[in-house]
Amino acid sequence: MQAPYRQVHVRPECAPEAVLSHPSWKEGLRTLQNPAWPLLRLSALLFLTGPFDSLEGLAQELPSPLDIDGVTYQDPTKTLLDHLDCIQRLSEIKTGRPGVGLPVILSETGDILDPMEAALALIHQQALERELERANSLLCAPCGCALCCTGPSPGSRKLFFEIPLTGEECAIFPLPVIDTPKSRTLTSGDEPPLFFSGRPFYEGDPGIYRWSDGPSLILPVGTRCPLLEETCRCRIYSARPRVCRLPQVFSVVVEQDGGRFVRRNKLLAVWDCPYVRALTNEIETYARRNGLTVVYRENKGEHGSFMRHA
Numbered sequence: 001m002q003a004p005y006r007q008v009h010v011r012p013e014c015a016p017e018a019v020l021s022h023p024s025w026k027e028g029l030r031t032l033q034n035p036a037w038p039l040l041r042l043s044a045l046l047f048l049t050g051p052f053d054s055l056e057g058l059a060q061e062l063p064s065p066l067d068i069d070g071v072t073y074q075d076p077t078k079t080l081l082d083h084l085d086c087i088q089r090l091s092e093i094k095t096g097r098p099g100v101g102l103p104v105i106l107s108e109t110g111d112i113l114d115p116m117e118a119a120l121a122l123i124h125q126q127a128l129e130r131e132l133e134r135a136n137s138l139l140c141a142p143c144g145c146a147l148c149c150t151g152p153s154p155g156s157r158k159l160f161f162e163i164p165l166t167g168e169e170c171a172i173f174p175l176p177v178i179d180t181p182k183s184r185t186l187t188s189g190d191e192p193p194l195f196f197s198g199r200p201f202y203e204g205d206p207g208i209y210r211w212s213d214g215p216s217l218i219l220p221v222g223t224r225c226p227l228l229e230e231t232c233r234c235r236i237y238s239a240r241p242r243v244c245r246l247p248q249v250f251s252v253v254v255e256q257d258g259g260r261f262v263r264r265n266k267l268l269a270v271w272d273c274p275y276v277r278a279l280t281n282e283i284e285t286y287a288r289r290n291g292l293t294v295v296y297r298e299n300k301g302e303h304g305s306f307m308r309h310a
């Protein structure tokens, strides 16, 4: 009898006409082609140097449509108002309280950014996280791909994939939780591996394991997440765990490096993802308009645990 949550899954390319003409794909593409950052950056400079008492007031003064760096904003007022929660920290600088609530952010050469540069870097990071999560959902949906929700393919050199979870997220999954004194002394990457039911943990069925560095969902070779439907959609999509929400193109404007924050100005794109491979030109243009450098890399690396670090 076939074990539960096992399947041979298909990983199609995002190229067929049905995908390219799908409304969700088109909307995702529009999101990439119209990044908010050029407008936010201009608004920040206008606000800090102009006679504006508030960002809301500035938003009402923006002409429409507005062309900036090759991006046409049909309704710049709405775009700016949609990002008010990100950009609001500029008010502290405008009112002469620079640095209030800001962490120390270093350049890659180790210099401390001044409060305005630090605030802009944080605004940029926050705006991109939101924008790219939205683009990811829109572009992923029509691809019919389940790569993020399945274990390695049979024949892969990888032994398992891992999705880190919070304690609360463990309860979402209808799976056994393996939480033993031994599991709590190990991580999933340790050698020799944790044995469970007489075999290495990654040779069993999908399960939740409680490691020394926190719990995770383990998907062995040829398995899928129990919440993945036959249609390649997630049964709990709107309530899916945090790691499942990470986009396949994600911003590293500011990175936490140990106890420090460092400005990186990078855009990481996960090459395994079919929509990333289909949209390299669009991703390059998106990065240029954001003043970022694109770095492509394989996500599901040799140890099957990249998602922990993504």
Ligand code: SF4
Binding pocket: 148, 149, 150, 163, 225, 226, 227, 228, 229, 233, 234, 235, 236, 237, 240, 241, 244
């Ligand atoms: S919870 Fe949903 S999004 Fe996350 S791995 Fe399972 S099916 Fe995929």
Ligand code: SF4
Binding pocket: 136, 139, 140, 141, 143, 145, 146, 147, 148, 149, 248, 272, 273, 274, 275
């Ligand atoms: S985000 Fe990309 S890799 Fe993940 S399931 Fe969607 S299309 Fe596949």
